Amino acid sequence: MKVAVIGATGLVGKKIIEVLDQRKFPVTELNLFASEKSLGEKVLFQEKEIEIGILSAIDFSKFDLAFFAVDDKISKEYIPKAQKHCIVIDKSQAFRLDKDVPLVVPEVNPFACLKHKNLIASPNCSTIQLVVVIAPLRKLAKINYVTVTSLQSVSGAGSFALEQLQYEIEKIAVGETEKPESTPLLQPIGANLIPQIGEFGKDGYTSEERKIILETRKILNEPEFPISATCVRVPVFVGHCQVVDITFDRKVTVAEVQKALTKAPGIKVYTDGQYPMPIDVLDKDDVFVGRIRHHLSDEQRISLWIVADNLRKGAATNAVQIAELVLKQ
Amino acid sequence: MKVAVIGATGLVGKKIIEVLDQRKFPVTELNLFASEKSLGEKVLFQEKEIEIGILSAIDFSKFDLAFFAVDDKISKEYIPKAQKHCIVIDKSQAFRLDKDVPLVVPEVNPFACLKHKNLIASPNCSTIQLVVVIAPLRKLAKINYVTVTSLQSVSGAGSFALEQLQYEIEKIAVGETEKPESTPLLQPIGANLIPQIGEFGKDGYTSEERKIILETRKILNEPEFPISATCVRVPVFVGHCQVVDITFDRKVTVAEVQKALTKAPGIKVYTDGQYPMPIDVLDKDDVFVGRIRHHLSDEQRISLWIVADNLRKGAATNAVQIAELVLKQ
Numbered sequence: 182m183k184v185a186v187i188g189a190t191g192l193v194g195k196k197i198i199e200v201l202d203q204r205k206f207p208v209t210e211l212n213l214f215a216s217e218k219s220l221g222e223k224v225l226f227q228e229k230e231i232e233i234g235i236l237s238a239i240d241f242s243k244f245d246l247a248f249f250a251v252d253d254k255i256s257k258e259y260i261p262k263a264q265k266h267c268i269v270i271d272k273s274q275a276f277r278l279d280k281d282v283p284l285v286v287p288e289v290n291p292f293a294c295l296k297h298k299n300l301i302a303s304p305n306c307s308t309i310q311l312v313v314v315i316a317p318l319r320k321l322a323k324i325n326y327v328t329v330t331s332l333q334s335v336s337g338a339g340s341f342a343l344e345q346l347q348y349e350i351e352k353i354a355v356g357e358t359e360k361p362e363s364t365p366l367l368q369p370i371g372a373n374l375i376p377q378i379g380e381f382g383k384d385g386y387t388s389e390e391r392k393i394i395l396e397t398r399k400i401l402n403e404p405e406f407p408i409s410a411t412c413v414r415v416p417v418f419v420g421h422c423q424v425v426d427i428t429f430d431r432k433v434t435v436a437e438v439q440k441a442l443t444k445a446p447g448i449k450v451y452t453d454g455q456y457p458m459p460i461d462v463l464d465k466d467d468v469f470v471g472r473i474r475h476h477l478s479d480e481q482r483i484s485l486w487i488v489a490d491n492l493r494k495g496a497a498t499n500a501v502q503i504a505e506l507v508l509k510q
Numbered sequence: 511m512k513v514a515v516i517g518a519t520g521l522v523g524k525k526i527i528e529v530l531d532q533r534k535f536p537v538t539e540l541n542l543f544a545s546e547k548s549l550g551e552k553v554l555f556q557e558k559e560i561e562i563g564i565l566s567a568i569d570f571s572k573f574d575l576a577f578f579a580v581d582d583k584i585s586k587e588y589i590p591k592a593q594k595h596c597i598v599i600d601k602s603q604a605f606r607l608d609k610d611v612p613l614v615v616p617e618v619n620p621f622a623c624l625k626h627k628n629l630i631a632s633p634n635c636s637t638i639q640l641v642v643v644i645a646p647l648r649k650l651a652k653i654n655y656v657t658v659t660s661l662q663s664v665s666g667a668g669s670f671a672l673e674q675l676q677y678e679i680e681k682i683a684v685g686e687t688e689k690p691e692s693t694p695l696l697q698p699i700g701a702n703l704i705p706q707i708g709e710f711g712k713d714g715y716t717s718e719e720r721k722i723i724l725e726t727r728k729i730l731n732e733p734e735f736p737i738s739a740t741c742v743r744v745p746v747f748v749g750h751c752q753v754v755d756i757t758f759d760r761k762v763t764v765a766e767v768q769k770a771l772t773k774a775p776g777i778k779v780y781t782d783g784q785y786p787m788p789i790d791v792l793d794k795d796d797v798f799v800g801r802i803r804h805h806l807s808d809e810q811r812i813s814l815w816i817v818a819d820n821l822r823k824g825a826a827t828n829a830v831q832i833a834e835l836v837l838k839q
Contacts, residue, residue: 330659354683385803474714
């Protein structure tokens with residue numbers, strides 16, 4: 182397959198190139214594109230150096246498959262052109278909620294790939310790790326409610342946010358307490374927590390929280406799925422964590438939940454006082470679950486703790502898995 | 511009043527001395543005690559140097575009031591002796607759930623101070639900031655359920671934990687990724703999250719989570735109050751944050767909740783896209799609330815975000831407020 186990666190020098194673009202190689206995706210020709218800032222850069226793929234091309238000069242008729250790992254604006258501009266010629270897998274949120282664009286997590290709704298108009302969207306990082314866990318639990322018993330507190334690493338906001346955290350850590354290390362004035366994350370993040378990811382809507386929810394709610398509903402094909410979310414940016418480089426409370430419509434046992442998750446694809450379950458943390462999941466493709474327990478007040482309620490590498494399963498790996506699905510079909 | 515502070519060189523002990531001064535508590539004589547490690551140290555209080563005495567040599571008959579800011583073991587050993595002679599306010603968890611020991615948050619259950627046997631306990635830091643907010647909302651409407659995700663700074667684990675975070679930050683600043691082997695927090699905390707505070711019980715809850723649940727029930731005087739908690743240690747020096755989801759037994763408006771909290775003692779409410787963060791609350795005595803909003807799926811459910819300085823309102827300030835109450839009575 183002749184493959185193009187658009188946004189090849191960004192955090193997610195780089196990971197896509199890595200994952201294509203690691204998963205032995207049948208690439209016959211890899212073409213990499215980015216904005217003019219990256220002109221002249223070269224990237225190593227399977228022992229060959231590939232020069233970065235400029236976005237504005239792409240001829241999409243030369244490719245079978247294009248991964249878009251760019252922002253909404255660029256996706257909106259280029260994807261309509263691209264999908265005339267090749268299959269597009271888009272990481273941005275530009276088309277995720279469009280009715281005729283499948284939004285796919287291969288462990289959850291692979292069948293959604295069967296019908297597409299050359300464009301398939303990959304969900305938001307925080308949505309992906311959540312639905313991978315919710316989907317098998319929904320088969321166990323009807324779910325009456327889900328609340329999620331999503332503790333998100335700075336890499337979810339791109340490479341400038343990573344630089345902000347590193348810069349602030351260097352200041353804290355030497356005892357400088359002055360906070361940066363203008364920052365990609367809008368607030369200081371070093372030794373701080375920011376309860377805002379994205380812009381606020383009139384209802385008080387941030388765009389990130391709305392993504393979790395609306396994308397989960399679309400992927401589960403349940404437009405009224407009862408879920409609420411709070412997203413907090415945390416001073417972690419890579420790895421999103423989620424505290425999830427699930428209310429079922431019957432009593433469930435912890436053993437049932439553990440068994441359902443252990444059998445489900447793409448999940449690794451921790452038990453017996455063990456739990457995953459961000460430092461454990463770097464460059465891993467599974468979704469990690471621990472701290473599965475009953476509420477003390479209500480045996481229909483379960484709490485659990487989810488961790489995943491937001492750049493891998495939360496982005497690049499999910500996109501490549503979608504490509505694998507399309508290839509099979 | 512002749513006042514003693516036991517544990518005067520610890521994080522909370524130091525803050526108690528600071529708060530006694532700032533709140534102009536009527537101290538006629540301040541006596542400071544710590545373990546033998548602190549022998550010879552001196553502390554400045556109201557422009558006088560006070561020498562630290564050794565714990566094992568205390569004569570409690572010389573004091574009217576003693577603040578204990580030590581661990582459970584030392585509290586258990588010394589408080590039974592102390593309460594024969596003076597009023598004791600204890601920050602440890604040693605006696606918090608004892609039937610004849612009041613557990614007091616002055617904004618919530620000041621009347622509990624009226625009857626005591628010379629011993630009043632101050633709750634866990636994470637419990638205090640939570641009940642200050644829940645109590646006025648419980649007057650607004652019956653609460654059917656509370657879930658809290660408590661994001662707790664390392665200062666809650668004492669000065670060695672603060673040193674661990676600083677040490678790890680210094681390593682990350684220079685690009686060293688090796689993790690410390692033996693640490694006060696048991697796991698690496700620099701650029702990481704640890705979903706364990708305290709020891710695990712058989713039910714899968716940590717001791718910190720059980721504290722929130724059981725202490726909240728005692729303070730609210732509702733033994734079956736429906737609440738669940740997940741506690742996560744975060745790489746923040748000072749300031750605990752909580753994501754709280756509350757289900758009422760009727761629809762409530764965001765305006766009602768804002769109004770109830772604005773009128774309640776000890777709370778500062780943020781609205782209109784503003785919110786508190788750990789870096790905002792250092793050395794402040796209020797409990798800060800923001801991000802008050804309805805769940806999109808259910809108008810009986812409200813989410814909100816609580817932040818407080820865990821060493822001040824979560825510990826020292828609450829203890830001194832209890833002393834003020836006792837003094838009034």
